Amino acid sequence: MTVLKMKLNGKQVEVEIKPSDLLLNVLRDKLGLMGTKEGCGEGDCGACTVILDGETVTSCITPALKAMGKEVITIEGLSDGKELHPIQKAFVEYGAIQCGYCTPAMILSAKALLDKNPTPTREEIKTAISGNLCRCGGYEYIIAAIQSLIKP
Amino acid sequence: MRRWEQYFTPQSLEEAIFLLDKYKGAGKIIGGGTDLIPQFRDNKEESKYLVDVTQIPEMKEISLLEDSFVIGGAVTHAQLAGSQDVYNYAQVLAEATVCVGSPQIRNMGTISGNIVNAQPAADGAIALTALDAQVHITSADGEKVVPITELYRGVGKSKVDSTIEVISKIEFKKIDKVQNVSSAFERLASRKALALPMVNVAVCLKTTGGQFDWARIAIGPVAQMPFRPFLIEDELRGMPTDEESIRIIAEEVSQLVQPRSSKLRGSADYRKEMVKVLVGRALMKAIARLGSEPY
């Protein structure tokens, strides 16, 4: 056992883990943050995406100890519980959500993009979410939701 | 899924080497883990101690020197794909790394992992092969510098033994249009993200007065490792950089390669034909990048 210390959704946390734990399992099973999903466990679907020091990673193939001393943002870190984050709001309004299984990760990929590039082109948006499979919605409304957040 | 027992995150190369040395074969380097962790999951990997090199500052740097590039061993695909220097002076590498997997995979996966995983069509390695990269390998015994083409033992088998050795940096000559040197990358896959290539081709070349000075062509997956048609590259010297010569060269390369049939990534005859198309396109594109039309 070892102690993983990281800044998680703005708060410093310490959690006892096995050195062989994956970040996804620590988030879901040790910290109860169920918004991060597993769809494949192999990096192929992106449902487990979280933001690690500003970059999206697939937490299912990320050793938890890679987060040591770093900042992790999961979907639970986006809204303060009262107001939805603008990206969350846009996803709801633009019909970007169907079954919702891909959604938390998709929103995080959108956030990582917009944080770096507030005025992405359609192609840049597509590429930014190209590691997040959505089988329900065909992506078009996800792109529209992200585009709606571009300030002219 | 198999599991490792301990996970180390050294802050210096020396420390990493020390750890590998200490565990004598039971330890292993991990970069992004995008190849290694799935291998643990499939019970194909059983190292007990993982040594993570991605927190070693000097291994994360991309340095553009006077006439060469030095890429740290833990530089990610995303870093390479996003670097203006790489775009300007090693475009083939920028184009190749932006094709790897997805943003998430590019954020994690490193260029060294791409080499050591030793897949014959690894995008980064294909580009580095065309760039004739020199790989710096450090171990308890010291440092050696080996050309990338000499690092392969077979499909998935690298001569770099990451239980005792670390790729600390990778070096190659910069591709400078001013010197009439240019590069390009072409790739064919089943979809436009998250897809391993059916065929990929990287070229670097230099021209003088409408003729090829030299060209390096790297192709995957048509052999046990990234493939270079050395004889044809020799033949190219002095040939005009026109469409007809390129057609002939591409045809010859295609005749030479022996791709395998894959149930998921294309039959041999199709791949052979695509080698022709992509080699032709890559050469044309690289020549076009030199400013003048390709004849």
Add this chain to the structure above:
Amino acid sequence: METRYIGKNVDRPDAIDSATGKLMFCAEKRFPDMLYAKTFRSTQTHAEVLEIDVSKAAQLEGVVAVATAEDLPGVNIHGIHALDQPVLVPVGGKVRLPGEPIAVVAAESIEIAEKALELIEVKYKPLEVLSDPELACLESSPQVHDKRIVREYEYSIGDVERAFSEADVVLEYTQHLSRQEHAYIETEAGISFYDSDGILTLFAPAQEPFNTRQQVARALAIPESKVRAKVPNLGGSFGGKQSMTVQIHTALLTYMTKRPVQMIWTREESMLFSTKRHPGRFYYKIGATKEGMITSMLVDFLLDAGAYADQTPGVVVSAGATAIGPYFVPNIKVYGKGVYTNNPISGAFRGYGGPQATISVERAIDLLADKLGIDRVEIRRKNGLKTGDKPGNAVMVLDSRVTLNDTIEQALAMAGPKPMPSGKNKKVGRGIACCMPQFDVSAKPYNGLTGAGAEVELLVDGSVQVRTGVVEMGSGIKVALAMIAAEELVLDMNKVDVVLSDSMLTPKAGPTVASRAMYCCGNAVKAAAIQLKDRVNIKAAEIFQVPKDLIIWDNGKVYAQGKEDQAMKLSELARLCYVSGTNLVSSIFFVGTHAHLGHSFCTAVADVEVDEETGEVEVLFLGTSHDVGKMINPIGVKSQILGGGVQGMGWALMEDMKSENGQIIPKNLHEYPIPTANDIPKRTEIGIIEDPYPTGPYGAKGIGEHTNYTSTPAILNAIADAVQISLDKFPATPETVWRAMKNRQSDAKPLATCPSSVLEPSTVTV
């Protein structure tokens, strides 16, 4: 008519939950003393099981139970339309495809459960494998089940043979269809536990809780009343989560250990053992006059059911009913069958056999047009069904306006001029495809469905709860039903809650399939709300001393017409009803009144660019026009159309769950590619026609599956148009297109072929 919610975009409350990461799926439930279950699966394709030894696994520390067929107290069988599938293959039984479950383990951790699997030993006697469905009916072929054919379909009208002999032109064409994987992002996951009343409770990945309840009870030999199945939310399903997957296994392990048991399939297990879209082939022979009027159609189709019947009986019928397309044909003969093989089990997949038929007939119509030298749009306009016509099957009646042409014109208008190729070696093509998709209307038992129950309850605080048994799997049915209740009761949306898919709390409403939820449950909820209002109005009339039709409901207030100032709060009225004995729960079981199946129309137009050197295809445009009757929640409808279109595009271009000798080849989501955001059409348009369905709620027709019929054939037709290839096999991967182009040069002959089985259906054994 001015509406409150119907026809307006309404945010889904459950979408807010998923955007914040709070939405509950089966894998999210946790109990402190929960066990983790794993399945020991057959590696053989077709084999007799001689011996099963689980003793070593059972002794492993941390293993709490290992179950084999012997541990099953009830009947070792399950299935949807036919009971032919073992829950766990017993000694002496046989495995019929790879991945078939033989034992299940419950352990204190997943790692232990995985380790236990390695200790299980099974001895098999391999049997000959049947992997080619075309050979399934031969006496000499290996026998997978006692019977070889799962289900046949026959329909005929007129005299096709005479019509062919009189036709100016006869076209023959055979379309082969690849196997598509649902590839929902949530794999199968479930949990079971005993609740405090001793009821075996399941969180099940299912499209209907009642079916799970029934199948679990049968396998465990306990009364259905002792089982509760609840479907929280599904992370995608598209027909794929109808069969028993984890349910009976977790229930059995809970039954044995008395502890909560969770099972989550890995992606590989999901690909290995979930059901797929039926692969197969459709042979067409079409006779026409030289003016392009179709006089006869003969269809012979074959669907590969795989190792078990699952949904094949229904899919065969549905495919047969779609085989003629939205065309009027006076002489028809359709024969089709689904056969057992040792291949992956085929089940329901968005459209239920309809897309297979639509692809085939729409390719054939294009080829007929080409043969006749007639415009491909014109031939569809000419032969399209007209209001009052009889469609080419026995299960539909065209009882509303035929809007086929409206959809054709709208789709073409959206398409605009055909784009120009972007460069050398690039060819652009345009394709069109039309369809008359079906939806269940709960009129007669069709594919085992009838009726949909719903309850609407007014609570004394003035809030309303709607309860019905359908499942939310992403289509937005939950918010749509809330909108209907809020509309009828003139309430604010936030006063209405919807509870779905719990066998203990919600009325039976049939499965969430066949694009039926909106039509059937929408009607049920609407009727229940009206009934409730009516009942409450009796009390209100008494209070306000006016006839009950003068009572007005307005946003949580109730008053007599013209006397708004004397309004009473709905909560107060509810309380008065309650204390005076009015039943505030109204309950409706909706049963349809007309044809077996409802219908609607749609047309897709696609533009593609083909790279002549590599065979790569880029979809430049996809525009689909749907007659949806009435959009209840427009954004939800449009998002269905987008998603279904891209799913169909994936099938057209890249998706193929190949198998070899019964063993699937792609085992993960990169070996089986589905479209990423980078692969979607460059431009997409959605066209909506709202021609109200006479019996639909507010005129609504089905939509969910309909979005998945036409994008595939429109894209295939566009590719064929661009580079003149047959595409009798797809997906149109770069290599497939390249090879077809290569063969085109050496052999430019017509491409139709005739399989030997056609016209001789009676020679096969049933």
